[in-house]
Structures are given as structure tokens and as C-alpha cells.
Amino acid sequence: MKQLTRSAALIAATGVVLGLALPAGASDSDGRAEGLKWSKCEGEGLDERQQCATVSVPMDYSEPDGPKIDIAISRIPSENPAARRGALLMIPGGPGGDSLGDPSGKGQDLPRKVREAYDLIGFAPRGMAPSTAVSCGVETGDLAASTLRPWPAEDGSITRNMAAARRMSDACAENGGELIKHLSTANEARDIDSVRAALGERKLSAWGVSYGTYVGAVYSQLFPHRTDRIVLDSNNNPDHVRVVRAWLAAFEQGTEDVFAEFAKWASRPGNPDRVARTPQEVRARFLDLAARLDREPLPRPGANPPVLNGNELRQEMLSAMYDPDSFPGLARLIRSVEQGTVPPAPPSPPEEVLQNYVGVGAGTICNDSAWPRDAAVYQKDVTESRAEYPLTAGMPRNAMLCAAWPFPPKEAPVRITDRGPSNILLVQNERDPATPLSGARKLRAALGDRAVMVVNDATGHDAYLANGTKCGDRLVSRFLATGERPEKDVYCE
Template identity: 35%
Template sequence: MRTTRARHGVAAALALSFALAAPAPALAAGSAPPVGGDRAAEAGAALVAGRAARSPLVFRACPDVEELPAPVRCAALRVPLDYARPDGPQISLTVSRAAATGRGKAPRQGSLVHNPGGPGGSGMFFPLVAALPAWRDLAAAYDLVGYAPRGVGRSAPLSCRAPGQRPKAPTRVPADPSAAYKAERRAAARSYARGCAERSGEALPYYTTLNNVRDLHVLRAALGDRKLTFLGASYGTYLGAVYATLYPGHVRRMVFDSAVDPNPRRVWYRNNLDQALGFERRWYDFRAWVARHHATYRLGATPEAVRASWERVRGAVARVPAGGVVGTGELQSAFLRAAYYDDVWPDRAAALAAFLRGDPGPLVDQAGPDADPAAAAGAENATAVYTAVLCNDASWPADWATWDRDNTELARRAPFETWANAFLNLPCASWPVRERQRPVAVGERPGSRLPRTLIVAAERDGATPHAGALELQRRLGARAALVTERGAGAHGVVGGRNDCVDAHVARYLLSGDTGGRRLTCAPHPEPAPVSLDDRATRAPGNAPRALLPPVV
């Protein structure tokens, strides 16, 4: 299930940054895979957290590869690959921090740790938000802390493909895949899963949400905080919810931005089916916006007419890839971005309009592959981590008949992204890990009342549908509050898109006051259209899809 918070909302501060590094460590032959709720692993996590509290992180100037200027500083956190063997093979997680400025009314309140989602997203750039006006008060009270979770960036990076094995543009994604194409993608999924095992060795089973939670527990201790203050977006909300379930006594404040449905029965196969329906709603919203601006784009005065224009472009690049590099696969990736973020709508609409008028340049600029080898490596790394965590986290259907039946039926209602999403997750059907995790039943447990928490969600979010926020609130109990941005659907609400939402979040993080149990904010303004004479290819709309860590 794809989710992303990359290069958005708070500009480059929430961007994904990927760097080449040594492969993940392999374990000795015969090592056992982890088991969900393993008592030995929980005891190991407690032991390692205790050690970390006695040996806090030492922050120094960040290495050049991180591209993080002062005052951001960096550290390395050592954690065991397998918490059941706390003194066994170790991995190093990269951590970044901007110290609290103290230039505010609120007293210093410890660390605010951010996870941007994915899985596969790096939060290393998060401390840069300290320089943004919207974050001034929070930056005064909190040390802003980002980190790259295990497998991501330079944190024991995971890879499933050698550079020469990565698909070359243009690629194809049929709107209605044939049996032959499905067979081709099944073979590719099996090959990808084998590549993950071959390139990571026996370390592969240890890239899981449970281990991400244990790493977060150790990071909290190493920062010198008795309790965790946490901001998680997208998959980061599930990570935070599992943390709150397993370590309720170590929760101070938590913000869940664009919440994943934590119901164990939906993790992760069913969540991905739900996501396809959510993307279909947002695809309609994009087309309706383009239709309202028909005078600018001339793509159609109704959503159905805009769809017809889209199909003309799709058919054209299927026959002759735009610029030789944008086929239906690249086109789909670029326009999936429009189902995440409405601020790319003007550029995407202008690119379609220009193409139909004979100019493929804007479409090639926005949808073409990134020529930067480091960016391509980062994209591959993000997809590898996404796949490993989701496949390890839960059982997936192993029989193709189930996938084919469910997605064929779903595609009748949600054709835009159903099959692309299914093929992305298909390696989980043949995942080479014997024993998968069992999803945690998120929520308050007897005798462990959680403090106030705050959930933020957009009503029409496609990547994490609003029903997931309602389910998370129900599970977190009576002290969980929900802020809903009505009528909006951009994924990732916190961080400058909506002043009302940000005010609720700041009040809660600075005082602990949620302001109520069910709150609403008016939607942020829709983007203004961009004429064909102003079709600059703005950065937020041009990140290739692979840089957007998938969901959950």
C-alpha cells in the first residue's frame, strides 16, 4: 500500500534523501526469523534501550553525503538486527537533529521525532523545518529529530536489484492487462522477491514494523527522553500506533498525520485494495478540477471529457513513447502523483494539454526517468524497504487466483490504479521468508491508558482513506482526538498546507490540549490553474514515482 510524504508540504525538509552505502549485514547460516510478539525480542529491546539511556547519542557535524547544513547535526544509533540476540550482528541508523532554539514562549519539551512514512521514507531532512515560519514555535520548544529507519538510505540499506537489473524506460502498464501480461508480471514479482533474498541474505526477515518500533524505542532512550513525542505521517501513523500499543508508558504526545487503517485484518493486503478505491476518488477530483478550468486547458468541460483526453494521451504514448522515455508506465507514475497532492494539478494538466497540442516537452520533463544514478539508487532502495516491510509484516495470499479475482473485480470500480498497485505488491505472494509477523492489535490494553493523542486526516485522502483515521481513533480510545480537513484530499496534512490544522497540531504539541474529540477544518484552497505559457516544471510535481515510498 503506497503512501508518501516526500518532497512536499514543508518543502525539502520532508524530502527523501538516498545515498549509496554498504549492503545490509548477513547473519550466520541457520539464524531463525523473528516471530511477532517474541518475548526474547521484547526483552532484547528493553535491554538495548536501557543501555542507550546510559550512553546517549553524540551529535556532530553531518557528513557531506547527508546534504544537511548547520545547525542540523547528525549521529549514528547502533541497534541489533535481531532483538532476540541483542549482542548479535548490529546495524547503524542515521539520525539528524536541530536543537531547540529556545526563542519562544513555551519551555523546552524534549525531542519531537518524525517518521515520514513509506515504509521506505527517510526523515533525515525533517530538522530543516526549524527554519520555516510555520514551525517557529515548535522549533523553539523541541529538538527536531529525523532519522532513516532500518534499510533506508545509509541505515543498513536494503536492495533487491543490481543497477543493471532495474527496468529501463519506457515501461508499459496496460489499462486492462491480458492473461499474458499478468503472467509476465507474476514472473517478474517472483524474480524480484528472489533478488531481495539474494542481496540481503538472512537479514531479510528483520525488516519489519515490529523492529522499526523497537528501533524507535531505543532512539527515544538514546535521545535522553523518558517518553516519546512523535509525529508520524502515512505509514508512520501505523508505526506510532504500534509503538503506543507496545510501550504505552513511554508515550508523551503523538500526532498521526494521514492515518493508515490499523485493523489487523486489513494489514496489508486489504488496505491496498481500499487504497485503489481511494485513488479512484482523487483521480475523479483531479479531473473535475481540470474540467472547471476548461478555459485554460481545453481538456474537456466535464470529468468524463477530461478522462477522454487522458485516454488519448495514454494511447499515444503506448504507441510511441514521448521523448522515447515516457510510456504508459511512466505516465501512470506521474499522474498517480496527482492522486496524492493537488498542488501538482496545474503542471499535470498543462502537460496533457501541451502534449495534445503537439508539444511533448512538459510531459517528458514531468514523467521522464531521473538520470541521476544516486536518485535511481534511492528509488530502488525505497521500493525494496517498502516491499520487505509489508511482505514481512503479515500473511498475504499465496495463490494467484485470489489476487486475480479480487483485483479484476476491483478494477471495474477503480481502474485508475488497481492493477499497478497489485503488481507492485505481488512479490509478497512468493516472499522467501518462512515465518511472517502477526499484525499487532493496535489500541489501549487493560491497565494501560494512553495519554491524549491527535489524529489528522483529509476527508478525501486517496492514499490513506479517511475510514482508517476513524478506525485508529476508535482503537486508541477516548483520549484520541481527530481533526478532519473537510472536502480535501491531499495526502499529508501537517506542515503548512492548512493553517487551521497546523494550529490544532501546534497547540497539542505545545500544551497537550487536543481541543476536543472530533474537530474539523475547512479545506485548504484549491490550486490556481497554470496557463500553457507558464508551464514551468515545478519541483514538487516532478519527483519520479519510485521516490515516493509506497504505503500502507
């Protein structure tokens, strides 16, 4: 098994069991384990208690007796077997992330009562190494974050974006194999239920973050009778028509929300990384600098691409919005570039890791729903977005590689509804660049009485035990440990 830690830059047929519809191939295990073979995990910085195993699942759940793939999982057992309730699956963001190292990582930040109540379970979703892996083998230049995020040209043209979409989709079709056609959020949810059955659990608790909130919501929709306590943290809009297109569009408002906080911080007297005297000046200086770099990029040897242009600066700004701890780095970058000096680019993950990330991300988002193929649709949207949201310069409404994806979706996206047990707790920061509160409220409305939401007066992506509030952390921890959930939605200051 490969090293677990990595950097990173959505029913073909149903059966009826106990009156509930289940996707074909889904397990209805009563808790009998399938004899997993646990062994020491490979990788650095892991808790010595963490063990790893693999679960075999169908590549195509409509053909359960067909080819199989492996799903890598990890586990740290409950710290108090007498208090053990079950298993807590840590669902990663992405698509293109894994949680194999999370039992040893953020799992150890969980309160002791939670660590005693559950075995902590991580996994690498289908397609992610060390599970059976996919790769598109795209050109190295297309691995740049400013290409994967579809930033338009300096004049707002999307011609380059459409060309990149065709080029990258062709590479995925040529190099992705049969598995890339079967990457989807619904299949990841089915894999999770296969993992539950292999663990011997009648029900499964989960903590899903970012894209993992959509996975957790889909799992709760497809397998409601298999869910125990579900925490969804930093929540995606469950739009069952647009899916990822809606998430991409959310960056417009999300970035505005968080940049306002950055601008207040970067104009504060006494701040050693102060950029300007007022928030308005911080915003104006950033926009002016990005426009200048559009016209006159600066060399940045060793980076991909080897220049700092306006879109590279915008991409670095967007990355910094995820965590207020990154604000100083962005401020220093702005000040440095204004003086004509470009600091070294942040280190990049190995190309093999990036290729795997791109393969899983592309397969999942493009198979989950059909994207428009007409460039005019995107050009119109980009032009409108650039005028209304200059910080993101039209990127959130632009064409990703799905605009040229060669494989039609195999099934319709799962629609999240209010049918199912009331066992879901949403936790959400008020200011989040990637999963803004507006989208989280749509998931809350779709779930109805199944869910309660905790909103934090906080800034950044990832709320629970990260960028949230002590009040929010306390409510989530209490729910996981005891099952006690607020009676109604809560605002935590």
C-alpha cells in the same frame, strides 16, 4: 555519512517491566543518555545547527546480544532550552523513506513555540542508507514505478506481475543479506525506542506521516508508557491481517476521491490548463487516452520504460493526485499526449537510491504479513477492481513481489487497540489518494479514547503544514506546544 536528502518514488519474546509487556531487547532506560557522538551532518541545504549521530541496535531483537546494525539520526536542539519539553521524532513515510533532513526541512515550518519545546529528531529507518543499508539488486527495468506498483497488463492479465514478483523476490533473497529478513514495522518501532533511550529521554513525542502513522501507532502500542504527544498525519488503515494489502487497496477509493477534484479544476473556465468543459468530460478523456496508449504506446527516450503507455500515464496520474500543486502538470501531460507529443520524463533518483528504497520497502511490507501465493486470487480481485474502479485499472488489488517472498513472517503484525494513554491526535484530509479518510476512520476506531481526530476539508496527501487547513494546522500546533487537544473529533473547513 551520505547525503541526507533523497527523492523517492511490520514480539518474538516479551519481558515484563512495571507490569507492562515489552518486546525482548527493548530498553527501559530511565533517561540516562548513552553518550552519543554528535557531528556535522553531510549533505546539501541543511541547517548549520543540525547534527548527526548513530545508534547501535540489535539486528534481531530476539537475540539482543547478537549482531548489531547502525541507525543514523539527526538533531536540531530546542531553540529555547528554558522552554524545552523533550524530543519530537519525525517519522517518515514509506516504507523506504527517511527523515534525516526533516529537522532542517519541514521541521523549520513548525511554529516557534513547537521548535522551542522540542529537539527535532530525524532518522533513517533500519535498512535505509546511511543507516546499515540493504539492496535487492533488482533488474533496472523492475525499478520502474509502474512495475513496483503492480499495474496489470493491457487486457487485465497478471501473468507479468507474478513473473516480476518471482524475479524481484529471488533478487532480494540473493542480495538482501541477513538484514532483509529483519525489516519490519515492529522492529522499526523497537529501533525508535532504542533511539529514545540513546537520547536520554524518558518519553518521546512524535510526528508520523503516511506509513509513519502506522509506525507511530505500533510504537504507541508496544511502548505506551514511553509516549508523550503523538501526532499521526495522513493515516493508514491498521488492519492487522492484511496490513499493506489493505493500504494498496485503498488507492481505489482514494484516487476516485481526488480525481473528482482534479476533474473539477481541469474543467474550470479561465483555467489556462483546462482539459475539457465538464468534469465528466475530463474523466472520459483521461480514460480514453489511457486506453489508446494501452494499444499504441508512444516513445519516451530516457524513461524507464522508454515508452509512455497506458500504465505509465495512470502512474503519473496517481502521483499527481498526492498534491493539488501537481494538477497543472497532469493537465499539460494529457493535452500534450492527445496531440501526439510526449514531454520528457521527470528526472529519476540515482539507481543506488532506488535499489535501497526497493530493498527496504520489499523487506518491510513482505515481512509484516503473509500475502497469498495463488495467482488466481489476485486475478479474480483485479478483474473485479478494473470493472468497479477504472481509473486504477486493477492495480490496487494486484500481486506485489510479496506474492513470491521466500521468508515467512517472524511474528504476527501488531494489533492496534484502545489500551494506552490518551495522547494521540490524528489529522487527516478528507480527500487523500493514498491514505483515504475511510482507512483513517478505522485507525481512529481502533484507538478508541486514546485518540481524537481532526478532519480537514482539503485535498491531497500530507495534511499538517502541507495540504491541510489553517484550522487543522492550528489545532495540531497547539497540541504539540501545550498538550491541549480537542475534547472530541473536529471537522475543519
